[in-house]
Amino acid sequence: MSNCIFCKIAAGEIPANKLYEDDDMVAFHDIHPKAPVHFLLIPKQHVDSLAHCDASHQQMLGKLLLKAPQLAAEQGLSDGFKTAINTGVGGGQEVFHLHLHVLGNK
Numbered sequence: 001m002s003n004c005i006f007c008k009i010a011a012g013e014i015p016a017n018k019l020y021e022d023d024d025m026v027a028f029h030d031i032h033p034k035a036p037v038h039f040l041l042i043p044k045q046h047v048d049s050l051a052h053c054d055a056s057h058q059q060m061l062g063k064l065l066l067k068a069p070q071l072a073a074e075q076g077l078s079d080g081f082k083t084a085i086n087t088g089v090g091g092g093q094e095v096f097h098l099h100l101h102v103l104g105n106k
Contacts, residue, residue, distance in 0.1 A: 006097035010044040035103040047098040050087045077104035
């Protein structure tokens with residue numbers, strides 16, 4: 001999507017403090033952290049929200065969820081961390097591009 005901020009980050013058009021990137025996803029620090037460690041994982045493919053996913057997104061969702069604990073450990077969250085996927089306006093989603101929050105050391 002041409003006006004999606006996360007699509008622009010994924011495309012390298014907007015800078016971000018990236019932790020990880022591959023062909024399918026990008027992980028970067030949240031610009032408004034709610035915890036000492038707070039980063040996001042986003043798919044490079046635009047999907048509005050978790051509610052817009054179907055069986056064709058299964059591999060992408062699995063990759064995001066499996067990468068989260070690996071990156072959390074690299075960020076020093078060996079005692080645990082919180083994950084959240086805000087979905088839709090009622091779920092607190094502010095950027096309508098699927099993203100997984102990882103928070104820790106609160």
